[in-house]
Amino acid sequence: MTPLLDIEHLGFSYAPEAPPLFEDLSLSVSRGDFILVRGASGCGKSTLLRLICRLVPRRSGRILFKGIAVENIPPAELRRTVIYVAQVPVMSAGSVKHNLLFPFSFAVNKGKEAPSDEQLSSMLERFYLQDIDLLREAGTLSVGQQQRLALMRAILLEPEILLLDEPTSSLDSESAAMVFRIVERLNSEQDRTIVTVTHSDYVPSGRVKPRSFRLENAQLRPA
Amino acid sequence: MTPQVIEISFWQLLLALAFILGAQAVSFVYHLGLNRDISIGTLRTFLQLFLMGYALTFIFRVENLWLTLGIFAVMAISASFIVRGRVREREVTYMLPTFLTMFVTYLATAVFASGVIVGVSPWWEPRYFLPLGGMVIGNSMSAVAISLERLFGELRQQRGLLETRLCLGANYREASAEIFKNAVTAGMIPSINAMMGVGLVFIPGMMAGQVLAGADPLQAIRYQIVIMLMLVGSTTMTSILTVLIVRKRCFGSGEEPRLMQ
Structure with a gap:
């Protein structure tokens, strides 16, 4: 069976004279997988995710999504289904509701029905944001709340793969625990495919079975 | 008299x-x-x-057509270099599209103004075509420089938001729509403001020159009106076309932003 995501012999460095971030790196991700990649700061964890969704152009090797090279998929189409959530959440000026719904105005998401206020409110609860009014200015939320909102915004588009870039790096321990609880639930209850990179000491709970890797010396090794 | x-x-x-x-x-x-x-x-x-x-x-x-057009081309090339000197962006190449857009727009505007509106025959009569063209080039050059500066500046400043939109399915046009609008508007505002103040706050250079040279003020204002309207048209066209073409160059083949914050 074709893997959902296949990285084959990936090589990459930011400049020809710079030491390579990846050399002959391969990874196969199946539907419903929970991939956990750890590694020291600056080892290329974020770059790996950004290469998958084409925020960084690939140099050598191949990245296939459902058997198709990502370069052969229109960028907007790829990023609608393989959603990258950045380390630092970015909110657009406007309300919480605006921030959750603006992606539905993009041409590639036009076929999707935007959720109602009731649906949004019930989802806010599941993301531990039940006290947040939909009309509140999103920029006034704490970083932890914005991170959960960014996750919720991505989930509303029903992605096939969620790429999470250090989702708890700027959060206190309580907020970090909330984010990982949400991520685990997305994987265990909704069968969402998750690829997350972190250098935190996150210990998965018993309800998920992550495939853990360590990124060091330009290689991805099972941890 | x-x-x-x-x-x-x-x-x-x-x-x-x-x-x-x-x-x-x-x-x-x-x-x-x-x-x-x-x-x-x-x-x-x-x-x-x-x-x-x-x-x-x-x-x-x-009175030679090719000589007139040659001088016009030199003016447009000089304007492109002045824009480049002012904008100083090194990560994206924009000189050629800027020159071509400026040249084509200026030519179309100057031909229309001298040949159709003023009714000069032939349309390239240098006494009319070059001063009109010079004014179009001078004003639109500033508009293009302002628009490009704004475009590059905002693409860098708002890189985080730009990436967020791209990562949620926006194409590069949707992701940068607000920036595009701001850049074009910034280029157009000076010529629109000039229409508000003309005759009240200042007497424009061309009209002042004509009046000083002994022309009838009522005739001079007609020329000035043509100039003012022509300038709004040409700054709009050059700003939009230049920003449209250069914006595309600010994104890679995967529609990833190329300008670093």
């Missing part, structure tokens, strides 16, 4: 340097550090305008 034009002699021209002496004195006393720039600027004003005067005298006498 036939209006008399008072000619400015060489000595009277030198007398005008009194203004520059005043500026030099202020710069010196208050340590503004502008003495060198004022000197070079004064020298270039004399040199460039005298050269232009002789060149125009020659071109008006020869």
Whole structure:
């Protein structure tokens, strides 16, 4: 069976004279997988995710999504289904509701029905944001709340793969625990495919079975 | 009554340097550090305008289409270099599209203004075509520079938001729609503002020149109206076309932003 995501012999460095971030790196991700990649700061964890969704152009090797090279998929189409959530959440000026719904105005998401206020409110609860009014200015939320909102915004588009870039790096321990609880639930209850990179000491709970890797010396090794 | 034009002699021209002496004195006393720039600027004003005067005298006498268009092309190329010097962006190449957009837009505007509106025959009659073209180029050049500066600046500043939109399925046009609008608007606003103040706050250069040269003010304002409207049209066209083309170059083949924050 074709893997959902296949990285084959990936090589990459930011400049020809710079030491390579990846050399002959391969990874196969199946539907419903929970991939956990750890590694020291600056080892290329974020770059790996950004290469998958084409925020960084690939140099050598191949990245296939459902058997198709990502370069052969229109960028907007790829990023609608393989959603990258950045380390630092970015909110657009406007309300919480605006921030959750603006992606539905993009041409590639036009076929999707935007959720109602009731649906949004019930989802806010599941993301531990039940006290947040939909009309509140999103920029006034704490970083932890914005991170959960960014996750919720991505989930509303029903992605096939969620790429999470250090989702708890700027959060206190309580907020970090909330984010990982949400991520685990997305994987265990909704069968969402998750690829997350972190250098935190996150210990998965018993309800998920992550495939853990360590990124060091330009290689991805099972941890 | 036939209006008399008072000619400015060489000595009277030198007398005008009194203004520059005043500026030099202020710069010196208050340590503004502008003495060198004022000197070079004064020298270039004399040199460039005298050269232009002789060149125009020659071109008006020869009346050759290709020579006229050649001068026009030189003006557009110079404008592109001035834009490049002002914008100073190194990560994205924009010189060629900027020049082509400017040249085509300026040509279309100047041809329409001289050949259709003013009704000059032939349309390239240098006495009309070059001054009209020069005004279009001068004003639109500033508009293009302002638009590009704004475009590059906002693409860098708002990189985080740009990536967020791209990662949620936006194409590069949707992700940068607000930035595009801001860049084009910034380029257009000066010429729109000029329409608001003209005749109330200031007498524009062309009209002032015509009136000083003895033209009927009522005839001079007609020319000025044509110029003002022409400038709004040309700044709009050049700003939009340049920003449209250059914005595309600010994204890679995967529609990833190329300008770093």
